[in-house]
Every structure is written in C-alpha cells, then in structure tokens.
Amino acid sequence: MRQHDYVAEVSCGGTVLEEYGTNVTDDGKLVSCWIQSEAGKEFAITWKFDVQDGSRGAIAKTYVDGSQIGHDVCTGVHGLNSKQYGGADVDDKTYKPFRFTPISLTDDLGVATHRDLVSLGTIAVVMFQGTKEKKLGAHCVQLGDVVKRDQPLKPPSTTHYHWGHVDEKKPLFTFRFMYRSREFLQAQEIIPYTIEDNQPQIMNAGPGDESPEPELVGQVTNIPIKDESDDEDVDALQRQLEEMQEKIQRIKRKRPPNQSTKVEVKTEKRIKPESGARQRPHLKYNGDVIDLTSD
Template identity: 25%
Template sequence: MHLDEIHAWICVDDVELSEFALEYSADGMEASCWIPSECDKQFSIHWETTDSVAGQTLNAQVTVDGTRCGSNDMRCSDRTRPHIASGSRNSVATSAETRRPLLFAQQALTDDDNLLNAAISPELGSIRVDIREVRTAPSMRSHRQPPVWDGRFETQVLHERSKKAMGHSVQFGAEYRERNRQLEPAVVVRDLATFVFRYRPIELLRAQGIAPPVVRPQPGASSADHEVVDLTMDDDDDDKAAASEINKLETRLRELKKKDGKVKIKSEPSGVRQEKESVFAPGEVIDLT
C-alpha cells in the first residue's frame, strides 16, 4: 500500500503478499487492505519512504492483534540515495539477547464456556504500522532500557463460538539468540501515515468475495484433438512418396486394361437413364461395390 511517498507491505518467503479491497481514509492519512495468511508461515513487515530529509528521523511502530511489538527507525541504506529510508520487522524481542519470529498459525480454540465472553481486542486479525516523525530526547537517555519479555505476546485462546474465531492468528516461533539494542527514548513530532493489514486465510477471503475466485481451466478437447502431426518432409521423402504413388497408379492401370472389353458402358443422351451392358467370362466374378 502507498500513501504519497510512503510504502508499506508484508512478505512471506520474501514474496510480497497480494492486497485486496484497498481503502483510504478521507484525510489521506490511513490505508487498509486484506491479505492472505498461510498457516505456519513466518512473515516480515516492511516500510519505506522516498522523501526522507536530512536531519529528519522517521520511526515505524508495529502493532499486531492489538499488541505493540516495538518500533524501528527508518534508516537510509544507500548513501547515494539519502532521500530513501526504510525499515522492517520480522520478530519481537523476548529479552536483551533473544527474539522470537512472527508467524501466521492456526487460531487456538477451546470449548471452555468461561472464555465465551472473554474480552477480545477489536484489532485481533490485523497488523498495524504507524509511521511517525520523531526526535530523540537527550534528557531521557539515562532511562534507556533493554526490551523485556513480559508474556504479552502469548497467543490468546478463543472460545470456538467466538465471532473472532476466523481461522488464523499471529503467533511466535522458536526463540533464537540475537543481541537487541537498548531502546532510545523518543518524542513523536507528528504522525505521517498508518497502514492496516487485515489477514485471513485465502479460502475465507474468497468465500466472502474479498479475494477473486480461483480461475479453473475450461474443459477442453481430448489430448488426441490437440495432437500435432508433423507433415513436413525433406526432398528425399518427397521423391520416395511420388515414386510409390506412381507405382500404385501404374498397377491399377494395368488391372483396368486387363478388364477392358469385359465391361462395356452404354452411354445415353443427357437426361436419359443409363444402363450397363456387361459381358462376363464364364465363372468370372465382378465386384461392383
């Protein structure tokens, strides 16, 4: 999705996901769409601006299913193009030195009626990216803290009759080691853009008419009808075919000459029925079929 010079998208297996039913707010500050989620697939969130200004710090805050997953500054990765700044996120910090990847997975359900009326975030089933301009707060640097895993990313279990039980939810893969930088205190100067990706299984998006149906091949003729026969021949083949045809014709002509005089046809004027007068040799059989 694009909002002016800012672009955000989601990838699975390094391939950008299709976006359906794009909508834009009246003030042009928010864009939303639907994307197809695939069970047990890790995904990454990306953002980019093509209008970065020297001295300006842009930041992206990611929220998944209503829970904040941290923020990253948008940085220039190519000094020859300083006006282009980008960032991405594919995991969440669980401690100062560990992380867990983001992935789509089967929604956890239960028949425990105690959870039938449990509070559910209205943002369940969505991934939100808020792009802001920020500035550092030097007076707060002494309060920098490493990210701490507090369990807030644990998957919520829903009752099987819940209206929010839509098939998939964002969950977290196996923990791996990676040193995380300390959080730099920052103050939001202004909001620039918001992107909301609502995810569902592709089958559900098709059933609801959000994604186009599968295009199935039209029933066609049998493979024999499509068989390609090579009728091309080289010069030698042409000569052989012509000689064979001549031999057949000469043989047929000789056979007809032998029968000459044995079968006579009487011609009548036009419009008069023709009759055949035949003379047969004793015991001879003539095939007139």
C-alpha cells in the same frame, strides 16, 4: 501499501504478499487492505521512509493482533530508512518468528479481552512525524577507585541529537493489513477463484465402472390417424410422413458424429376396422428405410 513517502508491507519467504481491496479514508488517516494468510507460514513486517534527506525522520509503532512489537525511527539516510520485524526478540541473539496460525475457539469469555477481539487478524503500522531534537550532554560524575586506561580517554561531546515525536497523540496515518485465509477472502469476493478452485474433482473409475457412450434415440410416438375417406387418409398420411422426415433430419443434424440414431414411429392402437373397411398402415422407421406396407 504506500502513502506519500511512507511504505509498509508484509512478506512471506522474502516475497511481498499481494494486497487486495486497498482503501484510503477521505481524510487519508487510514490506509487498509486485505492479505492472504496461510497457516504455518512465517512472515515479516517492513516499513520504510522513502526519502533521501538525512534531516528528515519518521517514527512508527508496529502492532500485531493489537500487541505492540516495535517502536523505531527511520531517517532519510541510505541504510537507515527502513525497519523490518520478523518476530519477537528473546534476547540479543535470538527471536521467535511470526507465524500465521489457526484460531482456537473457546466458550470462555474471559480468555480474550475486547481489544484482542477487535484487533485479531490485523497488522498495523502507525506512522508519526519525527523531529531532530538538540539536547545538552550533561553528566553527573562520581569518583571511584583509580583504574588504568588502555587508551587515552577522548573528551565527550557536549551535545548530541536524537529523534522524537512532533506530536505522539496525532499520528500522520495508519497502515492496516487485515489477514485472512484464502477461503475466507474468496467467500467474501475479495479475491477471485482460480481455475483449480473451479475445476470439479474427477474420481478414478475402475475397469468395471466405464459407462457406454450414450446413444441418441429419438421417438415420435402416438401419431393419431383419423377415420376419413381414402383420399383424405392418403393426404393425412402424406403430411404425417413429411413431418416425420423433417423431425428425422433435425435429429440427424443434432446428433454427435459417429453416433447412431434410432427413430421409432408408432401409431396409436385403434379399434379393429369393420369388415370391408381399409386398414390403415403402420409407419416404422429404422435407419434410412421407411416401411409404408400394411400389416
């Protein structure tokens, strides 16, 4: 994140983590964003005073989960304008690296303070304006035993410079990183789902688990034939035949290539006709042949 000449970032393995949902308050005093954390991954925090003016300086306090882990000065001099924290110092030669870790839940309310709960899951860099102060180099000297010098003593400087806060109670602004797991950020619609997240899991089927390709079967059933005169009956059958042919064509157009289509046409069971009455034919269709013969 950047605000004016100030930059802050979090990185894993030398790669800066992508920032999501960056927001700046109206007064510009708080710049916040979300970053994705991964359990077990080590990370580092870097802040920079991005100017080329040695007369200017900046001071920053860095916090992890509410605990201060750094309080340093950067100036506009090349090589002195950035600061990185990769862990907590143990001594002059060793440190313990920062690492994202799953939270262990407990019912003991005394384990965590209110500050811990509020600051948990956050990395903050609070920026202050620095000023170069001129101080007198006075010393109080007490004489001791005579000691032979290896080299002639150089006269000490009567003055020196150091950097201090213009107003430690009024920071310029704060960078705040809120780190969460990928699953949390996706659930909150902060980061999008990837193709891998949306792809369904496909189980490996055994030799006997293969299912045959589905066969498209279209059925037109229960077509009523009314008892009418012969001429009317023929007209009704002709209309029904045309309707069936249209349905057959629709099914053929919808079926996948190289896939069989079976259409069966049945008639309702009717009362046995009286002697001398003409029996109505049953219509059957199988493939491309229509049988109009009577039983």
